[in-house]
Amino acid sequence: MSEQNTAVLDAPDTTNTDAANAAPAAGSEAPEIAPFTDFDLHPAVQAAITDLGYERPSPIQAETIPLLTAGRDVIGLAQTGTGKTAAFGLPVLSHLAEAGRAQNGPFALVLTPTRELALQVAEAFTSFASHIPDFSVLPIYGGQSYTPQLQGLRRGAQIVVGTPGRVIDHLKRGSLHLEELRHLVLDEADEMLKMGFQDDIEAIFDAAGDDRQVALFSATMPGSIHRITGQYLNDPVEVRVKGKTTTNQNVRQRFLTVNHAHKLDALTRILEVEDYDGTILFVRTKQQTEELAEKLRARGYTAAAINGDIPQQARERTVEQLKRGTIDMLVATDVAARGLDVERIELVVNFDVPHDTESYVHRIGRTGRAGRSGEAILFVTPREMNFLRSIERATRQKVEPLALPTVEDLTNTRIQKFQQRITEALSGLDLDEVRPVVESYATQHDVEPSEIAAALAVLLLDGEKLTAEPLPEPKPRKGRERDSFGDRGDRGDRGGRERRPARSREGMKTYRLAVGRNDRVQPGGIVGAIANEGGLSSAQIGHIDIRSNHTLVDLPQDLSRETFERLSNTRVQGKLIEIREDSGRPGRTGGFKRSGGDGERRGGFRGGDRGPRGGGKFSGGDRGGFRKKFRD
Numbered sequence: 367m368s369e370q371n372t373a374v375l376d377a378p379d380t381t382n383t384d385a386a387n388a389a390p391a392a393g394s395e396a397p398e399i400a401p402f403t404d405f406d407l408h409p410a411v412q413a414a415i416t417d418l419g420y421e422r423p424s425p426i427q428a429e430t431i432p433l434l435t436a437g438r439d440v441i442g443l444a445q446t447g448t449g450k451t452a453a454f455g456l457p458v459l460s461h462l463a464e465a466g467r468a469q470n471g472p473f474a475l476v477l478t479p480t481r482e483l484a485l486q487v488a489e490a491f492t493s494f495a496s497h498i499p500d501f502s503v504l505p506i507y508g509g510q511s512y513t514p515q516l517q518g519l520r521r522g523a524q525i526v527v528g529t530p531g532r533v534i535d536h537l538k539r540g541s542l543h544l545e546e547l548r549h550l551v552l553d554e555a556d557e558m559l560k561m562g563f564q565d566d567i568e569a570i571f572d573a574a575g576d577d578r579q580v581a582l583f584s585a586t587m588p589g590s591i592h593r594i595t596g597q598y599l600n601d602p603v604e605v606r607v608k609g610k611t612t613t614n615q616n617v618r619q620r621f622l623t624v625n626h627a628h629k630l631d632a633l634t635r636i637l638e639v640e641d642y643d644g645t646i647l648f649v650r651t652k653q654q655t656e657e658l659a660e661k662l663r664a665r666g667y668t669a670a671a672i673n674g675d676i677p678q679q680a681r682e683r684t685v686e687q688l689k690r691g692t693i694d695m696l697v698a699t700d701v702a703a704r705g706l707d708v709e710r711i712e713l714v715v716n717f718d719v720p721h722d723t724e725s726y727v728h729r730i731g732r733t734g735r736a737g738r739s740g741e742a743i744l745f746v747t748p749r750e751m752n753f754l755r756s757i758e759r760a761t762r763q764k765v766e767p768l769a770l771p772t773v774e775d776l777t778n779t780r781i782q783k784f785q786q787r788i789t790e791a792l793s794g795l796d797l798d799e800v801r802p803v804v805e806s807y808a809t810q811h812d813v814e815p816s817e818i819a820a821a822l823a824v825l826l827l828d829g830e831k832l833t834a835e836p837l838p839e840p841k842p843r844k845g846r847e848r849d850s851f852g853d854r855g856d857r858g859d860r861g862g863r864e865r866r867p868a869r870s871r872e873g874m875k876t877y878r879l880a881v882g883r884n885d886r887v888q889p890g891g892i893v894g895a896i897a898n899e900g901g902l903s904s905a906q907i908g909h910i911d912i913r914s915n916h917t918l919v920d921l922p923q924d925l926s927r928e929t930f931e932r933l934s935n936t937r938v939q940g941k942l943i944e945i946r947e948d949s950g951r952p953g954r955t956g957g958f959k960r961s962g963g964d965g966e967r968r969g970g971f972r973g974g975d976r977g978p979r980g981g982g983k984f985s986g987g988d989r990g991g992f993r994k995k996f997r998d
Contacts, residue, residue: 399428406435408463410497411456417496419674419700424449424724429605431457434581439599442583444607448760449724450553451490454581458549459491462524463498471542472504472526474549475574477567479557481507481529482752485890487553488527490721492940502886506532514888514912516541521886530558530566537573544574555584555591564590571598616734617714620768621744621754627901627929629717629745630658632770634665639771639779642741644688644710645695648729650718652699653935658717659697669695672703700725706732716744719753723760743768747898773836780832784823874908875923880944882915891938892917899936900929918948 399422402415423431426444433440434457444450458474465473478484488505495501504523506515508531519526519541526533526542536542550571552558558567571594580599584591595602624632633647649655655671662669670684670693687693689708698706700720711733720726726744733740744765746754758765771779808815881887889910896902896919908920925933933945 399423399425405431405456406460407431407456408460410463411460411494413497414494415456418493420452423452426450426605426607427453427456429607430454430581433603433605434458434579435460437579439580439602440582441587441595441599441602441604442581442607443587443605444583444585448607449722450583451487451722452494454549454551454553454583455487455491455494457581458525458551459495459498461548462495462501465548469546469548471544471546473524473547474526474551475533475544475547475570476525476527476551476553477530477533477555477558477570478527478553479529479561479563480752481505481509481890483553484527484529485894486721488525491525491527503527504886505888505890506536508532510888510890514883517883518886518888530563530570533570534566537570544570547574547578550574550578550580552580552582552584555582555594556586556588559588559590564594567594568598616738617730617740617742619730619742619744619763619765621746621765622768622770623748623751624745625901626747626898627932630661632745633715633717635771635776636743636768637667639775642713643694644691644708645713645715646703646706646711646729646732647695647697647715647717648703648720649697649699650721651937654718655697655699657935659695662695662697667695668693669697672696672698674699700729703729703732708732709738712738712740714740714742716742719744719746719750723753723757726757727761749894749897777832784827784832873923874920875925876948877919877921877945878948879917879919879938880915881938881941882913882917884915885939885941887912887917887938892919895936895938895943896921896933900933902929917943 401422402420403412405423407415426442426448430440430442430453434454442450442453454476462473476484476487478487484505484507488503491503492501495503502518502521502523503525504515504518504527506518506526506528508529515532515536519536528536533542537544552567555567580602582591582595582599582602622632637645647658649658652673652675655673659669659671670687672681672684676684684693684696685706685708688696689710691710696703697717714730714733716726716729720729730740730742733742744754744757754765804815804818807813808818879892881892889912892910892912893907896907902921906922909918910920911918930945933943936943936945
């Protein structure tokens, strides 16, 4: 396992904004990348790739997938956003589908530096495994109660994605067993080492069985990684992808921090003061394309939805309407918009952040074509700011902050547009029939003509206001909390949930969600779904009690109808939560309490979950022991 024996493959990246799926430009000497169908992947994985609309792999995927599928250890050197998750995820799932499920402990462990990346990787595995029956993936990270993590491990999670600190804690307590591990993946290894996780990573390698394949991905290759690869990897192949994942220089990129509930208002305010020709808005789900298009039409915009469920002929008709100018806005998913080329698109709006930075590059590549200038706007909620930094690192370009139009600017714009309508009516309409009626009314009722004109203007506005009101400011995320196990804190948990004193239930109401432990939901997923889709802050989400087939959550009793409707269409683990008021129930036991009270005690677990406090041994022996003393 000497690093001198490492084979090196240099895989050139591409500068095309459709890097993974576009054919080489005319005259280019770069060879065409083989499609995914050429890989020796299990049919269930190939079916998921087809569902997702992927045709050709990115360079890092093209080089590493065949190696990992063949069982080789791999070192992948590539920037964030080049498609690394699929590069290791697809081979792991292919091997899992072939092997079935008959072992003690997880089939694969993926280490990530942050909780955000752990959740993203877990979500990607779920997408890639859509055709694998009874598949389970479990993210484990600091800042979350141990209870759901322990339950997931006891149920036998096939893939575990976690931050090193929390993985070490579970190893120490004997709740995680790696003796039969088949795949160990280190994602963004250099970041984990920068954060001081080298001792933990080496301890995890020591705890893992000898018969495991290793995939290590990193943007850089510091000496500390050389030491790890030389000691723990078996004759690895090194693949280097030169980072050229850049965005079109003709595209101006801006971002706006906004709560989910106010995205539509923010968008329409921007469109009120800035004129664009064609616009594409990207959302995550097929259902959202229809809902957002309908809301835009209700506000007077010509908008249409395009997604994978719409027949190809209808999709082509919609795109043709956009080209001709019959419609000005297209609301799309990533899959539906692949290959879309419409010159009049001046604005791309990332209404929802994409799953990875590569998708972001693909999205904004829909504008600024053929030498034309274009605009790209990214809406991020306060909890998604890390993704913005990932984009800037991957594209090596700064995304500028966008300032919403001021209340004064909006009011002046509305008044000017209304006055323009009056001017056009005075110059272009025949007023002879109605002028005597107005004059007669003014005489009979002794009313000034200006008062009559103002009344008619209110009728014409039909409830719209000329005076704008400010949008609520998005609340920033709180600082990182300490881990609930001891005082150690998971250093990979950036921006964790804050600890607060127990909250009174005054002003709160209990709601019932139609998802529970049987659906493999986690408290973090519940909180994220309610916060992102409902536009609620973490302070507005109270006690969460996950039962076997439903979940009880305390929310403000004055939830607006609009917020309730948004939550009704929210999914967790792919299932609608079907929120409704709870009609009454027995006392809570075993729930997850976000307030930092009984549901998440410092220093350990509750009831039957309580494990040994000390010791560094694992089940079946120490397996070499930890290299350094545990930090409690």
